[in-house]
Amino acid sequence: MRNVDKIKSLNNQIGALIRRREELSKEIEKLHKANMEIQAASNAVVISIALACGEKQEDGSFTLTFPKADLAENISKYRIKARAEGDMRIVTVSPSKEAESGTDAEGN
Numbered sequence: 001m002r003n004v005d006k007i008k009s010l011n012n013q014i015g016a017l018i019r020r021r022e023e024l025s026k027e028i029e030k031l032h033k034a035n036m037e038i039q040a041a042s043n044a045v046v047i048s049i050a051l052a053c054g055e056k057q058e059d060g061s062f063t064l065t066f067p068k069a070d071l072a073e074n075i076s077k078y079r080i081k082a083r084a085e086g087d088m089r090i091v092t093v094s095p096s097k098e099a100e101s102g103t104d105a106e107g108n
Contacts, residue, residue: 048089 001009046064054062081092 050062050064054064056062076098077096078093079096081094083090
């Protein structure tokens with residue numbers, strides 16, 4: 001292969017890598033936006049719970065106290081259902097089928 005051909009080939013490879021980097025950057029931006037939306041939704045839920053169930057403080061804030069959770073354990077042991085009725089949101093947490101049967105998600 002001639003040097004000119006090698007240079008053209010390398011330039012094509014560089015171009016492909018630059019396009020791929022741009023695609024990945026766009027994907028990262030989408031994922032970041034989705035993450036921010038999830039975080040905002042989670043914050044809104046926690047705020048609603050604190051306002052409904054928390055203890056009102058002298059300064060007008062609300063304090064909600066609950067035990068620290070093992071997130072992986074909760075997700076494996078429980079399932080959640082949520083629905084809306086008018087202005088209210090109803091959330092039901094129940095044991096997962098795996099927890100009820102004494103098995104894990106793999107059937108062990």
